[in-house]
Amino acid sequence: QVQLVQSGAEVRKPGASVKVSCKASGYTFTRYYLHWVRQAPGQGLQWMGIIDPGDGSTTYAQKFQDRVTMMRDTSTSTVYMELSSLRSEDTAMYFCACSLTNEYYFHLWGQGTLVTVSS
Amino acid sequence: EIVMTQSPASLSVSPGERATLSCRASQSVPINLAWYQQKPGQPPRLLIYSASTRATGIPARFSGSGSGTEFTLIISSLQSEDFAVYYCQQYNNWPPGGTFGPGTKVEV
Numbered sequence: 001q002v003q004l005v006q007s008g009a010e011v012r013k014p015g016a017s018v019k020v021s022c023k024a025s026g027y028t029f030t031r032y033y034l035h036w037v038r039q040a041p042g043q044g045l046q047w048m049g050i051i052d053p054g055d056g057s058t059t060y061a062q063k064f065q066d067r068v069t070m071m072r073d074t075s076t077s078t079v080y081m082e083l084s085s086l087r088s089e090d091t092a093m094y095f096c097a098c099s100l101t102n103e104y105y106f107h108l109w110g111q112g113t114l115v116t117v118s119s
Numbered sequence: 120e121i122v123m124t125q126s127p128a129s130l131s132v133s134p135g136e137r138a139t140l141s142c143r144a145s146q147s148v149p150i151n152l153a154w155y156q157q158k159p160g161q162p163p164r165l166l167i168y169s170a171s172t173r174a175t176g177i178p179a180r181f182s183g184s185g186s187g188t189e190f191t192l193i194i195s196s197l198q199s200e201d202f203a204v205y206y207c208q209q210y211n212n213w214p215p216g217g218t219f220g221p222g223t224k225v226e227v
Binding site: 035037044045046047048049050059061062095097099103104105106107109110111112 | 151153155162163164165168169174175206208210214215216217218219220221222
């Protein structure tokens with residue numbers, strides 16, 4: 001079935017980087033754009049960025065512009081989100097989510113990856 | 120950046136009752152508005168897009184309305200599985216992934 005499966009929970013120290021994966025299956029990988037959305041504990045949803053799996057082009061939210069990199073591997077239908085210079089405020093659940101290419105609401109979500117930043 | 124607000128922050132409802140949730144945008148987003156349901160430990164689930172179109176598999180007791188800056192989600196007869204947090208999202212303006220409201224918690 002159509003699904004997004006994310007990598008497991010991560011623990012990092014402040015200043016480190018983390019790379020989270022999101023594997024798509026059940027549909028043509030290039031059909032939908034992939035986004036990353038994060039949710040701090042007990043908080044709301046914050047959009048981080050988008051990647052076009054077709055050509056790998058990306059757009060990032062200003063808040064994360066200097067620290068986030070999104071990439072894709074078409075051979076495995078997987079997208080990755082790497083966040084660097086981690087601080088405690090980056091402790092959150094990170095979700096990947098699909099949208100159509102012309103309307104950016106999210107019709108399919110990954111299960112989420114908890115990233116904990118702690119010394 | 121468009122700011123989304125939701126009211127009320129929490130809503131106490133009994134099963135079988137009707138729940139009305141509001142979402143307001145700081146500027147017009149025509150009908151580029153989605154609603155999501157999130158239960159603890161789960162990702163959000165798309166309920167409504169284009170302000171009033173139910174997503175695949177969403178029961179008819181969920182209905183969305185509105186345009187411009189004022190939007191409403193109505194759950195006509197609450198079931199036990201509907202107790203959750205509901206978020207609205209505008210996807211009309213920058214940033215590309217839009218902006219979310221702070222959520223409304225629907226509880227017993």
